[in-house]
Amino acid sequence: MNDRAAHANSFGPAAETYERGRPSYPSAALDWLLPAGRPRVVDLGAGTGKLTRQIRDRELAVTAVEPSDGMLEQLRASVPGVPAVLGSAEDIPLPDDSADVVLVAQAWHWVDPARAAPEIARVLSPGGRLGLLWNVRDERAGWVRRLGEIIGSPEQDRDPVVGAPFGPVETTTFEWTDLIGPERLIDMVASRSYVILLPPADRAALLGEVRRLMATHPDLVGRTEFQLPYVTECARASVG
Numbered sequence: 001m002n003d004r005a006a007h008a009n010s011f012g013p014a015a016e017t018y019e020r021g022r023p024s025y026p027s028a029a030l031d032w033l034l035p036a037g038r039p040r041v042v043d044l045g046a047g048t049g050k051l052t053r054q055i056r057d058r059e060l061a062v063t064a065v066e067p068s069d070g071m072l073e074q075l076r077a078s079v080p081g082v083p084a085v086l087g088s089a090e091d092i093p094l095p096d097d098s099a100d101v102v103l104v105a106q107a108w109h110w111v112d113p114a115r116a117a118p119e120i121a122r123v124l125s126p127g128g129r130l131g132l133l134w135n136v137r138d139e140r141a142g143w144v145r146r147l148g149e150i151i152g153s154p155e156q157d158r159d160p161v162v163g164a165p166f167g168p169v170e171t172t173t174f175e176w177t178d179l180i181g182p183e184r185l186i187d188m189v190a191s192r193s194y195v196i197l198l199p200p201a202d203r204a205a206l207l208g209e210v211r212r213l214m215a216t217h218p219d220l221v222g223r224t225e226f227q228l229p230y231v232t233e234c235a236r237a238s239v240g
Helices: 003-008 012-021 027-033 050-057 069-078 113-123 142-151 182-190 200-216
Strands: 041-044 062-066 084-086 099-105 124-137 170-180 226-238
Touching (some): 027 124, 027 170, 041 050, 124 142, 142 200, 182 200
Antiparallel strands (some): 124 226, 170 226
16 A cells, blocks of 8 residues: 555544544635536545535435545444445536536545546536635644644645536635634544554654643643644636
């Protein structure tokens, strides 16, 4: 298994941590990504259903597709009643013309666009839409910048390359903040693929540094809740 595949496949055993730690997405981003009306939605690479439940809460028909058995099990527990199937962007187990929009949250960097784009277009209705989104920590805040220095996460490749048969890609961003507490911050860090793959002693040391940051940084010390700022990067393109 190559390094990319190892990272992509790392989340299943950490599904509960991922569910506890990861943020949702700003409503304004969904307003921009979703077509008007009552579109049929596929949440592709759905993880534990963070985005799935937001689509469900808009009373839209949504099907979740996820390649990890562990994540899919957590999704079914977290978002009961929503159709959820095992599959990938390159092999979607859904019929032709079964969705009006496919959303991919925090996952497009794991796929092969050359194979995924035609497969996604297959399940979309004519003129259907693909929407991509990523939550990115806003390191203009001092403590968030220091967090980035501690966890040393490599930047995800968020270049929204889609390709044929989709048309031009539009992009925009949304700034927002997530109210988070100390344990959830630890879970957020622990749910990142490269942290999951660290040797246990290295992972414990890294999480210890995050705890020390919370115990010493003036913006965090003594706080049971604090605001973690994000920029959500979004892209959309339509078939043809």
